[in-house]
Amino acid sequence: MTDPRPGPRGPGRPATEVLSTPRLRLEPLTVGHAAEAVALLAAPSLYRFTGGAPPTPGELTDRYRRQGTGHSPDGTERWLNWMVRRVADGRLVGTVQATVTGPEPGRAAIAWVVGEADQGRGYGTEAVTAMRAWLARHGIDDVVAMIRPGHRRSEGLARRVGLRPSATMLDGERMWAARAYPAAMIERIAWATVAVADQDVMREFFVDVLGFEVRADAEMWPGARWLEVVPPGAETGLVLSRASDFGREPDAQYPVGLVARDLAGVVAAARARGLAATEPATESWGTSARITDPEGRELLVRATG
Known part of the structure; x- marks a missing residue:
């Protein structure tokens, strides 16, 4: 997945808050997470489809300091970022984020990362589902993700959280999108x-x-x-x-x-x-x-x- 850029704030706009699922705790990003996240993001395999390289402690600290403001310098983007922590042992297992743009309530471009050692356990789906539910509670049903064709794990996760591939391509990545839906519509098969x-x-x-x-x-x-x-x-x-x-x-x-x-x-x-x-x-x-x-x-x- 591309790294849209990070977590929101601003006059009258909701700030991120702690989200909980049966196995995970989603914590709003702070610069204090940087030292712990270096190991989470250290595997070169995480960058196979997105490009880039594992960040150094200094680079990650600077990134999280910028993202922690909750908005772009010009105020046109709201940045929502959570660090995903496993409840059982308190260890970070991933990150989820949404970049919100456009007129209120806006469109959310979402992204996620699950550490190499914790992939295949459903943590990404669980965390992104919690984030999508939070976005929906704040009126943001227009959700997209940019995924490079062939990235099967991300494509599978996108399908599980209700996104579908569109015809739109940008910089070699396909847009996956979810249409807005009425609050009364069936949410899932229980x-x-x-x-x-x-x-x-x-x-x-x-x-x-x-x-x-x-x-x-x-x-x-x-x-x-x-x-x-x-x-x-x-x-x-x-x-x-x-x-x-x-x-x-x-x-x-x-x-x-x-x-x-x-x-x-x-x-x-x-x-x-x-x-x-x-x-x-x-x-x-x-x-x-x-x-x-x-x-x-x-x-x-x-x-x-």
Whole structure:
């Protein structure tokens, strides 16, 4: 991603504030972050698509001092910057930013960086989603990002946060954009449901074999449970509904497919539990495997990328 330039302020305009997600804390940028961020931005691989080189401590201090003002010298741009910190251990894992231009409420050009060691864990999506929600609360629904074609990680993240590629190209980068949408429009898919025979057996399959987390396990009415599992960091969950509670038969197939960073590991974990799993196979649309769950349904799992 290009580095649009940084985080806002100004008469009557909102300043950045601390944002929280289940795994992350987004802190408004200060010059004090520079020393800690040098290591975060030190990997040369981060500059493969954007150009440039890892900043020195002095360069980063000067950059953050400028960005910390919250606006361009001529006042035509508002700069919003957050440092992304992992709650579990307090370590910086990335940055997100928005440059707001134009008549109020303005258009936000957003960018993000996730440290090399923490990529592939959903931190970028989680942080950018929080920033987009903050922008929307302040009336900024017109959001764009400039991404160099072929930067698959950034393209994937852009899609996950609601941006789509446009025909506009600038300096070798494609504009990805999100249209403004009415506040009443549906925001996201919260869950999908599969009717199962035994909730406990299926909970063990998703948690112990596939690495899901239990988002909710609570009584809906006497004798019936709402059991929802979710991949770590994901927004959309899967509700394992007991079919007999609704006077029906268990579903014969899943309403969703899954994506895994380590497809071979998923296959091995399933086989270690005595479950059938096909060898990963590559088709025109990607590499995938089919896992047969304890009740006989096939679950399609595709490799990331």
